[in-house]
Amino acid sequence: NAGVTQTPKFRVLKTGQSMTLLCAQDMNHEYMYWYRQDPGMGLRLIHYSVGEGTTAKGEVPDGYNVSRLKKQNFLLGLESAAPSQTSVYFCASSLTSGRASDTQYFGPGTRLTVL
Amino acid sequence: AQSVTQLDSQVPVFEEAPVELRCNYSSSVSVYLFWYVQYPNQGLQLLLKYLSGSTLVESINGFEAEFNKSQTSFHLRKPSVHISDTAEYFCAVSALNQGGKLIFGQGTELSVKP
Numbered sequence A: 001n002a003g004v005t006q007t008p009k010f011r012v013l014k015t016g017q018s019m020t021l022l023c024a025q026d027m028n029h030e031y032m033y034w035y036r037q038d039p040g041m042g043l044r045l046i047h048y049s050v051g052e053g054t055t056a057k058g059e060v061p062d063g064y065n066v067s068r069l070k071k072q073n074f075l076l077g078l079e080s081a082a083p084s085q086t087s088v089y090f091c092a093s094s095l096t097s098g099r100a101s102d103t104q105y106f107g108p109g110t111r112l113t114v115l
Numbered sequence B: 001a002q003s004v005t006q007l008d009s010q011v012p013v014f015e016e017a018p019v020e021l022r023c024n025y026s027s028s029v030s031v032y033l034f035w036y037v038q039y040p041n042q043g044l045q046l047l048l049k050y051l052s053g054s055t056l057v058e059s060i061n062g063f064e065a066e067f068n069k070s071q072t073s074f075h076l077r078k079p080s081v082h083i084s085d086t087a088e089y090f091c092a093v094s095a096l097n098q099g100g101k102l103i104f105g106q107g108t109e110l111s112v113k114p
Helices: none
Strands: A004-007 A010-013 A019-025 A031-038 A042-051 A054-057 A065-067 A073-078 A087-094 A110-114 B003-006 B010-014 B019-021 B023-026 B031-038 B044-050 B056-058 B064-068 B073-078 B087-095 B108-113
Touching: A004 A087, A019 A031, A019 A087, A019 A110, A031 A073, A042 A065, A042 A073, A073 A087, B003 B087, B010 B019, B019 B108, B023 B031, B023 B087, B031 B064, B031 B073, B044 B056, B044 B064, B073 B087
Parallel strands: A010 A110, B010 B108
Antiparallel strands: A004 A019, A019 A073, A031 A042, A031 A087, A042 A054, A065 A073, A087 A110, B003 B023, B019 B073, B023 B073, B031 B044, B031 B087, B056 B064, B064 B073, B087 B108
16 A cells, blocks of 8 residues: 555656656545645645545645546646746545545655756 | 744754744635655655544654744644754645645744754
């Protein structure tokens, strides 16, 4: 049981390039989330998914797109990277129907630098 | 809307000393409260959470947090810290009927020195 995994661990992009971050979970969780972590700002929700085929915007969705074609995978895309998107990205998942009491399980993070 | 404020960005402390990491929240609806810990170069993991019942909750590694509704606080304490407690600690809230979304504080970096 690997839990939540993220690919890649590190990436450097030039401004304007695109990339996709992959999150995978093997716990059969319904809900999945993408956060970004910036110094002094904690974690902020980018997008989330309440189940296969559904996605919704979080607190800071601009410049990102997501897809959840399979229950176990949640992809985060940057179509045209900007230096402001330099951050550490975390994926998380939770078990059931998004109850407020659910524990979220986090992946190890992807450190992205945009030059 | 909800917000979380962690009052200290960095807390240096010597080994075996007590520590308190402060967290205040704001919400117009009922919330659940969480503390997550992030060890160096790792993802976040749940330390403890308050859902209901006793206002004092404990973790398996000696941390405890007390929910104070009147002061809208959820401070994290440990009576004697170890070097291995060095990490960043995040307080978070989740409001009912919000799809399990977490609102995080800014984080407190706990540095335990020998």
